[in-house]
Amino acid sequence: xxxxxxxxxxxxxxxxxxxxxxxxxxxxxxxxxxxxxxxxxxxxxxxxxxxxxxxxxxxxxxxxxxxxxxxxxxxxxxxxxxxxxxxxxxxxxxxxxxxxxxxxxxxxxxxxxxxxxxxxxxxxxxxxxxxxxxxxxxxxxxxxxxxxxxxxxxxxxxxxxxxxxxxxxxxxxxxxxxxxxxxxxxxxxxxxxxxxxxxxxxxxxxxxxxxxxxxxxxxxxxxxxxxxxxxxxxxxxxxxxxxxxxxxxxxxxxxxxxxxxxxxxxxxxxxxxxxxxxxxxxxxxxxxxxxxxxxxxxxxxxxxxxxxxxxxxxxxxxxxxxxxxxxxxxx
Amino acid sequence: xxxxxxxxxxxxxxxxxxxxxxxxxxxxxxxxxxxxxxxxxxxxxxxxxxxxxxxxxxxxxxxxxxxxxxxxxxxxxxxxxxxxxxxxxxxxxxxxxxxxxxxxxxxxxxxxxxxxxxxxxxxxxxxxxxxxxxxxxxxxxxxxxxxxxxxxxxxxxxxxxxxxxxxxxxxxxxxxxxxxxxxxxxxxxxxxxxxxxxxxxxxxxxxxxxxxxxxxxxxxxxxxxxxxxxxxxxxxxxxxxxxxxxxxxxxxxxxxxxxxxxxxxxxxxxxxxxxxxxxxxxxxxxxxxxxxxxxxxxxxxxxxxxxxxxxxxxxxxxxxxxxxxxxxxxxxxxxxxxxxxxxxxxxxxxxxxxxxxxxxxxxxxxxxxxxxxxxxxxxxxxxxxxxxxxxxxxxxxxxxxxxxxxxxxxxxxxxxxxxxxxxxxxxxxxxxxxxxxxxxxxxxxxxxxxxxxxxxxxxxxxxxxxxxxxxxxxxxxxxxxxxxxxxxxxxxxxxxxxxxxx
Numbered sequence: 001x002x003x004x005x006x007x008x009x010x011x012x013x014x015x016x017x018x019x020x021x022x023x024x025x026x027x028x029x030x031x032x033x034x035x036x037x038x039x040x041x042x043x044x045x046x047x048x049x050x051x052x053x054x055x056x057x058x059x060x061x062x063x064x065x066x067x068x069x070x071x072x073x074x075x076x077x078x079x080x081x082x083x084x085x086x087x088x089x090x091x092x093x094x095x096x097x098x099x100x101x102x103x104x105x106x107x108x109x110x111x112x113x114x115x116x117x118x119x120x121x122x123x124x125x126x127x128x129x130x131x132x133x134x135x136x137x138x139x140x141x142x143x144x145x146x147x148x149x150x151x152x153x154x155x156x157x158x159x160x161x162x163x164x165x166x167x168x169x170x171x172x173x174x175x176x177x178x179x180x181x182x183x184x185x186x187x188x189x190x191x192x193x194x195x196x197x198x199x200x201x202x203x204x205x206x207x208x209x210x211x212x213x214x215x216x217x218x219x220x221x222x223x224x225x226x227x228x229x230x231x232x233x234x235x236x237x238x239x240x241x242x243x244x245x246x247x248x249x250x251x252x253x254x255x256x257x258x259x260x261x262x263x264x265x266x267x268x269x270x271x272x273x274x275x276x277x278x279x280x281x282x283x284x285x286x287x288x289x290x291x292x293x294x295x296x297x298x299x300x301x302x303x304x305x306x307x308x309x310x311x312x313x314x315x316x317x318x319x320x321x322x323x324x325x326x327x328x329x330x331x
Numbered sequence: 332x333x334x335x336x337x338x339x340x341x342x343x344x345x346x347x348x349x350x351x352x353x354x355x356x357x358x359x360x361x362x363x364x365x366x367x368x369x370x371x372x373x374x375x376x377x378x379x380x381x382x383x384x385x386x387x388x389x390x391x392x393x394x395x396x397x398x399x400x401x402x403x404x405x406x407x408x409x410x411x412x413x414x415x416x417x418x419x420x421x422x423x424x425x426x427x428x429x430x431x432x433x434x435x436x437x438x439x440x441x442x443x444x445x446x447x448x449x450x451x452x453x454x455x456x457x458x459x460x461x462x463x464x465x466x467x468x469x470x471x472x473x474x475x476x477x478x479x480x481x482x483x484x485x486x487x488x489x490x491x492x493x494x495x496x497x498x499x500x501x502x503x504x505x506x507x508x509x510x511x512x513x514x515x516x517x518x519x520x521x522x523x524x525x526x527x528x529x530x531x532x533x534x535x536x537x538x539x540x541x542x543x544x545x546x547x548x549x550x551x552x553x554x555x556x557x558x559x560x561x562x563x564x565x566x567x568x569x570x571x572x573x574x575x576x577x578x579x580x581x582x583x584x585x586x587x588x589x590x591x592x593x594x595x596x597x598x599x600x601x602x603x604x605x606x607x608x609x610x611x612x613x614x615x616x617x618x619x620x621x622x623x624x625x626x627x628x629x630x631x632x633x634x635x636x637x638x639x640x641x642x643x644x645x646x647x648x649x650x651x652x653x654x655x656x657x658x659x660x661x662x663x664x665x666x667x668x669x670x671x672x673x674x675x676x677x678x679x680x681x682x683x684x685x686x687x688x689x690x691x692x693x694x695x696x697x698x699x700x701x702x703x704x705x706x707x708x709x710x711x712x713x714x715x716x717x718x719x720x721x722x723x724x725x726x727x728x729x730x731x732x733x734x735x736x737x738x739x740x741x742x743x744x745x746x747x748x749x750x751x752x753x754x755x756x757x758x759x760x761x762x763x764x765x766x767x768x769x770x771x772x773x774x775x776x777x778x779x780x781x782x783x784x785x786x787x788x789x790x791x792x793x794x795x796x797x798x799x800x801x802x803x804x805x806x807x808x809x810x811x812x813x814x815x816x817x818x819x820x821x822x823x824x825x826x827x828x829x830x831x832x833x
Contacts, residue, residue: 009481011490026477027470031436033493033504034512043505047513049363079467080401083394090387094334101333129347133455136446139462145436152439152462155446159459160386166344170335182343190349203353206447 024076030069031145035059053209058141062280063212063271068144071270074262082153086160093164093252097171100245106175112304113241114176119188120302121246122172122181124230125165126189130202131226132158134218141211150263154223157256164249194302197295201225204291212271216284219264224320225292227257228313233300240305261320268324278326285326292317337385344385345453348376364448366517370579378451378575382567389460393467396557403553404475412548413482418678419611420546421483424476425675426611427539428489430503430603432472439465441511441519445568448516454568461524461565468558475554488674498672499602502732506599510592517572518588525569526592530633532562534604538624542608545616573640582641589637590645597629597651598658598731605659606666609689610680620692625655656693660700661736668707668721679704 013030014021034041034054041054077085100106109117135158138151173181189195205217235250271277296313303309321327351359384392413421442465445458476489492500510522536559543552576585608621630652634644645651667677681689681704689696710718725734 005484007481007484008487011477011480012487013491023474027473030490030494031433031469032440033433033437034508036494042508042513043501044508044513047508050513053363079463079470080394080397083390083397087390087394090390094387098333125344126347126349129452129455132459133447136443136455136459136462139443140440140447148440148443149466152443152466155443155459156386156463159456162347162456163340163344163386167335167340169343170340174335174339186346186349190352196352200353203351203359207354207358 022076024073024078027078028073028146028149032143032148035068035143054141057209058143058211061143061210061212063274063277065143065271065274065277068142068270069146071144071146071267073146073150074266075259077149077153077259082156086156089252089255090160093249096245096248096252097167101171105243105245106171109243110241113238113243114172114179116237116241116304117172117243117246118179118181118184119192120194120299121234122165122169123185123188123192123195125162125169126185127195127198127202127226127230128158128161128165130206131218131222132162134202134205134214134222137206137214138211138218141214143211147267150267154219154256154260154263157260160256161253164253168246168249194299197291197298198225198230201288201291201295205288212280213284215264215267216281217288219260220268220285220321220324220326221288221292221317222295223257223260223264224317225295225313227254227261228316229296229299229309231257232316233296233303233306233309233313236309237303237306265324268326272325282326285321289317289321337383337388341383341385345456346376347452347455348450360448360450362515364444364515365450366515368517368576368579368581368584370575370581372450374575374579375450376452378453378571380453380457380567380571382457382564384460384564389463393463393561396560397467400471400554400557404478404550407550408478412479412550416547417613417616418676419607419613419680420543420548420616422675422678423539423542423607423611424479424548424551425485425488426603426607427535428472428476428486429492429674430499431535432469432476432489433493434503434507435465435472436469437465437507438511438523439463439469441465441523442565442568445516445520449520451572454516454520454572457565457568461568464561464565467561471554471558475550485674485676492674497674498727498732499666499674502602503599505732506595510595517576520569520572521576521585521588522592523569524566525573526589527596528562528566529570529636530593530629531596531600531604532566533559533628533632534600534621534624536562537628538604538608538618538621541618542612542616545618546612570636570640573642577641586642589642590647593645594647594651595731597654598728598733601654601659602662602666602733606663606677609659609692610663610685611678614685614688617688621659622655622692630655658736660689660693660696662733664700664703665725665734665736668719669725671720679707681708 008015010017010021011026014025017025035058040051041059042051132155135151135155139148139155142148142151169182169185173179189199201217201222205214205222208214208217231250231253235247235254238244238246238250268281271281293314296317297310300306300310300313350356439462442458442461446455446462449455449458473490476486479486488495493504510527511519514522536555540552540556540559543549543555573585573589576582604624605621608617608619608624637644663677663680666673667679670677681701686697686701686704690701707719710716727733728735
């Protein structure tokens with residue numbers, strides 16, 4: 001029998017920390033058994049596909065760090081605080097929908113603006129769903145559970161807005177049964193020029209298999225591009241076309257995007273702990289930013305009454321890279 | 332409020348499939364992730380999850396559930412659990428948390444694979460909720476045991492265990508690497524969501540919840556009840572996929588997946604649930620026997636769900652039914668004997684009253700397993716502790732990674748031994764005979780390799796090594812169904828490391 005060891009005040013891996021660990025640290029840090037530095041992630045013969053995939057695109061990523069587990073979400077969200085936060089946010093959106101429904105909002109929209117909604121708003125569920133899928137890739141490919149968690153909440157945020165767009169699509173279809181709300185979105189997503197920038201960006205981001213490149217493509221380019229084009233430019237155009245409901249909903253979505261920006265910047269900062277990562281990150285930003293810029297310009301250029309938003313969106317994307325500690329791309 | 336009903340917009344939210352134009356379909360959905368099942372493209376959109384929920388409903392309901400679970404924890408926080416409940420229950424908690432908490436987190440990663448790689452948009456959305464659920468379960472089951480760490484080092488295993496090379500952890504990790512982490516999204520939804528979650532997690536979460544309340548651990552009881560309410564939802568992810576496979580000519584592969592997952596799950600749960608239920612939990616707190624829970628939740632309910640889908644019972648069903656009476660008793664003998672290797676202090680649970688209960692629930696227990704315990708007890712009474720701790724290592728099943736035990740009733744003929752029922756690996760036959768004349772079975776039954784113990788009724792690799800009077804050569808019969816994958820053997824020498832927490 002071996003000697004009985006003394007109890008610890010917290011998990012053994014947090015004992016060296018001087019202060020008392022927070023709930024966030026207790027439940028979030030160091031949870032990937034397959035990222036513990038063994039020769040292969042998964043100890044199963046016959047799992048060569050998954051082992052090869054994870055070794056190639058996670059463990060042998062060009063972006064390296066000795067201690068991925070030391071990354072911390074700046075918002076320190078845990079599951080229960082995420083639900084408290086988002087339940088409140090959803091109550092706000094419910095309140096908007098109820099209020100504007102009582103005011104006969106959908107019936108009051110102009111024909112010209114309904115054309116815009118058909119062409120540029122309701123097909124957006126396809127766009128946001130692709131970001132849901134791409135975020136989920138980061139969940140199972142990131143090298144630390146604290147990164148996985150951020151990506152998981154981002155995945156759920158995307159489903160939130162897929163759901164709300166679907167809701168509004170059904171509302172508009174009910175108010176305007178003569179239009180094609182709920183029917184034409186897929187064809188519009190696949191064919192309309194306004195969407196092809198976003199579609200190309202997202203399809204390519206979905207097959208960026210290196211986890212760190214996928215993060216750059218999604219969180220440093222696609223998510224900001226969606227925020228600046230689909231939500232921010234749309235909100236402004238909606239307000240100028242008497243669709244305050246859409247403006248307020250889009251701005252609510254931007255709050256989720258702000259959280260994505262915060263953890264993305266923090267992760268870039270973590271990556272830049274290793275100076276040799278900078279060149280690779282910059283190379284990827286330079287490669288992906290043009291897709292983001294093209295997407296914003298193609299989309300926002302079609303929105304009415306916001307002539308400056310395409311340029312402003314692209315500038316915002318460059319600022320996002322700058323504030324993350326990377327050089328701005330000329331995109 | 333004048334809001335739309337969920338049903339008015341739900342289908343729109345799961346119509347998100349599109350044809351890629353800038354990358355190929357193979358790049359977007361590689362076979363290794365998305366599966367190579369022969370299901371036509373349009374069929375994927377017919378996936379219809381039986382348990383529907385919206386994001387808005389989800390965050391509301393889950394916030395309330397968490398409020399309930401955490402408030403019970405807060406209310407009971409000052410209760411000194413260790414002084415209030417039986418040590419056997421404490422061991423149950425340590426076993427549970429060490430084997431479950433971090434696994435739950437990685438189940439969230441599994442669900443996220445559905446979100447990225449499943450071809451059915453409805454499954455991608457349900458996977459999103461499943462991912463959140465599993466993160467919840469991990470965080471709850473890390474936060475709750477963390478409270479006990481300052482009083483008992485063994486609770487550290489709730490966090491650190493799954494990264495260790497302890498033998499029990501390796502077995503669990505191999506199971507989950509195989510069933511949960513490394514197969515394509517379609518197969519995984521059958522293996523984990525359907526076979527594992529709709530079948531076996533009920534045992535752990537419903538069975539142990541009642542026992543926890545009886546034992547006075549209301550915090551744990553509330554915790555796992557709350558978790559089970561999520562499982563009931565996301566466990567449904569695999570069922571429509573299974574139905575889709577059957578409708579599209581993939582019934583044989585679906586059956587094979589169920590067969591593999593069921594056997595692997597069964598072996599794991601004999602230790603995780605079977606031992607605590609029948610040995611650790613104080614006698615007067617037991618809700619029922621492991622066998623009774625198995626018969627209710629698995630033999631009856633799971634089989635009903637299989638048959639509803641048009642699938643058959645696994646080909647080894649008769650072997651499994653016999654195993655319910657026996658297997659975990661052998662594992663209890665073994666885990667107790669190799670107690671220095673565990674991260675918890677196992678209760679023997681074989682006092683006179685407990686033996687009466689075991690005999691009632693498992694007729695014949697006293698004449699079989701009881702005799703092994705008699706030998707152990709005699710050694711303990713003589714103060715010969717050394718003879719109760721084996722100096723040899725057990726033989727590990729190359730697939731299940733748990734010690735091989737042989738507690739079937741042996742018939743002895745001419746010095747050779749044969750097992751009346753022994754599942755043999757390596758064949759997909761669904762009409763297997765009881766004693767197939769395969770090379771493996773000949774080896775297992777060879778008198779040169781296996782001598783019956785003196786009791787002639789109970790021999791297990793576990794039990795024989797700790798017997799004071801009989802030391803049987805281990806047999807090598809493994810309970811492997813076909814197609815399961817064996818572990819990579821890189822750290823074999825580490826697997827018997829002693830738990831540092833004792």
